[in-house]
Amino acid sequence: MSETSDTSTTTAPTAPDEEGRNANRSTTPGSEGFKRYIGSGWAERDETLPPAREQAAHAAARRATVSAAFPGQRVIVPAGDMKQRANDTDYPFRAHSAFAHLTGWGSDSEPGAVLVLEPTPDGHEATVFFRERAGRDSEEFYANPAIGEFWIGARPSLAHVAADLAIATSDVADLDHVLSRVDTATLVVREADPAITDRVDHARIRFAAEMALSTNAADTPFSLEVNAEHEPDAELARVLSELRLVKDDYEVAELRAAIDATQRGFTEVLEELPRITSEVRGERVIEGVFATRARLDGNDVGYGSIAAAGPHATILHWTRNDGPVVPGDLVLLDAGVERDSYYTADITRTFPVNGTFSPVQRQVYEAVLEAADAAFAVVRPGAIFREVHAAAMAVIARKTAEWGFLPVSAEESLEPDNQFHRRYMVHGTSHHLGLDVHDCAQARRSLYMDGELAPGMVFTIEPGLYFQPDDLTVPAEFRGIGVRIEDDILVTADGAENLSAGIPRTVDEVEAWVRASRG
Numbered sequence: 001m002s003e004t005s006d007t008s009t010t011t012a013p014t015a016p017d018e019e020g021r022n023a024n025r026s027t028t029p030g031s032e033g034f035k036r037y038i039g040s041g042w043a044e045r046d047e048t049l050p051p052a053r054e055q056a057a058h059a060a061a062r063r064a065t066v067s068a069a070f071p072g073q074r075v076i077v078p079a080g081d082m083k084q085r086a087n088d089t090d091y092p093f094r095a096h097s098a099f100a101h102l103t104g105w106g107s108d109s110e111p112g113a114v115l116v117l118e119p120t121p122d123g124h125e126a127t128v129f130f131r132e133r134a135g136r137d138s139e140e141f142y143a144n145p146a147i148g149e150f151w152i153g154a155r156p157s158l159a160h161v162a163a164d165l166a167i168a169t170s171d172v173a174d175l176d177h178v179l180s181r182v183d184t185a186t187l188v189v190r191e192a193d194p195a196i197t198d199r200v201d202h203a204r205i206r207f208a209a210e211m212a213l214s215t216n217a218a219d220t221p222f223s224l225e226v227n228a229e230h231e232p233d234a235e236l237a238r239v240l241s242e243l244r245l246v247k248d249d250y251e252v253a254e255l256r257a258a259i260d261a262t263q264r265g266f267t268e269v270l271e272e273l274p275r276i277t278s279e280v281r282g283e284r285v286i287e288g289v290f291a292t293r294a295r296l297d298g299n300d301v302g303y304g305s306i307a308a309a310g311p312h313a314t315i316l317h318w319t320r321n322d323g324p325v326v327p328g329d330l331v332l333l334d335a336g337v338e339r340d341s342y343y344t345a346d347i348t349r350t351f352p353v354n355g356t357f358s359p360v361q362r363q364v365y366e367a368v369l370e371a372a373d374a375a376f377a378v379v380r381p382g383a384i385f386r387e388v389h390a391a392a393m394a395v396i397a398r399k400t401a402e403w404g405f406l407p408v409s410a411e412e413s414l415e416p417d418n419q420f421h422r423r424y425m426v427h428g429t430s431h432h433l434g435l436d437v438h439d440c441a442q443a444r445r446s447l448y449m450d451g452e453l454a455p456g457m458v459f460t461i462e463p464g465l466y467f468q469p470d471d472l473t474v475p476a477e478f479r480g481i482g483v484r485i486e487d488d489i490l491v492t493a494d495g496a497e498n499l500s501a502g503i504p505r506t507v508d509e510v511e512a513w514v515r516a517s518r519g
Helices: 032-038 055-069 097-103 139-143 158-165 172-180 194-214 231-242 249-271 273-278 282-297 310-314 359-377 385-402 420-424 507-518
Strands: 075-078 084-086 114-120 123-130 168-171 306-309 330-335 347-352 458-461 464-467 481-484 487-492 495-498
Touching: 032 139, 055 097, 055 114, 055 123, 055 158, 055 231, 055 249, 075 097, 075 194, 097 114, 097 231, 114 172, 123 158, 123 172, 158 168, 168 172, 172 194, 249 273, 249 282, 249 330, 249 347, 249 458, 249 487, 249 507, 273 282, 273 507, 282 306, 282 330, 306 310, 310 330, 310 464, 310 481, 330 481, 347 359, 347 481, 347 507, 359 385, 359 458, 359 464, 359 481, 359 487, 359 507, 385 420, 385 458, 385 464, 420 464
Parallel strands: 123 168
Antiparallel strands: 075 114, 114 123, 306 330, 330 347, 458 487, 464 481, 487 495
16 A cells, blocks of 8 residues: 555645544645646546436435425435544445435445435425535645545546436535534434534534523423434434335346356355365455455445354354365355445355265255245245244254254244254344345334235345354264355245345255366
């Protein structure tokens, strides 16, 4: 990474905490001659405006739904800002999912952008506020490593984004005027940008205090405490989460593309097995090979990849990925490609390193596959979401009881007060999928776990069995085996489609897949 320019000599706005990070090692020229020279001699920009992107119309329809849910109320949805990793380096920026959903702006979105739905007599007027790009004659252009184009590349203009997203835009400096008019009815997506949330909270307090004084309520006690769990904001979060429960055609197409890319990534991992097994940290090679595909076909991985070999496969969220990959063991690979639109796949396949399941590995794998198939069989419009989990658990309970692992029968174990079979699968079977790998998480239980399935819903089915290396309730030959099979499911008008069915999942298919990939 190149040296970072000093920002203390420029008057251009800077990102939070940017100024002063490296002031003591500045080498940026400050002479007037240099400023004139670096600001001149540039070719004209191509200012041709793009047509509206495909998702712009879908985003407009979503905004209309939010507008109808909150008539007369200002709604503020920040994209969020850069997050510091170390000193003057930041994590890669990812806009908040609610912002992406309501604007259609994904991996090319601008840090610090804010969507505001301003109430009007007819609904709401939508505006995206972000920092207008600086001219090449400004110090920001060359001296600000956070937003200067000399450092981070070309940035879009307000006019470009307005055309691209089919939405009004305004410079982020104008956001101050919006925030100055915040009242107690204003809503904000709280976790998206803490700085914006803090300003909204304090503006609400000021507004409430002024209203109290204007109504001659001086004798009424008034609290200046900021309500960190502002109830109307929770309602906004719920509405935005539930808005994503049913995917439109564009979203389903993006998820299909993410799954296709994930399948390519899995196959490329298998093709690298000779190298993977030769490295002390073979799990890291798996992670890296898949991450390369994710960056080639999308924005990034949709979540931290789980590349768990041998006994690490019994650790549900193993993301250290620093162990060896040994022939004779199983690898549990849980990974997904995230598209530039932010829609992500979430797939798990478990495969034998040497291309052949041992008898015990096969026994466990086929039990998990039976659970997955049983869960899929109940998916149809009108079914209750929790029934998917119940179908998988019935198989898990029956299999572990047949193997003699439970202190009671399968039927007794399934009783709410027992659940002994859950020792070997403590996680749920399904979660909604979309912009977030665990999508729609703030939806009401009545619409999520207890909700009816509807066409357009997309969720995972991912049963597993995990026998810890030191679990004395199972025979020694089972210990250290972990198996999960995870697919992404679309509810259709008359049933369901396994979107990831093209990725090998039966024992015979997986063995042939591994052998073919290894040549």
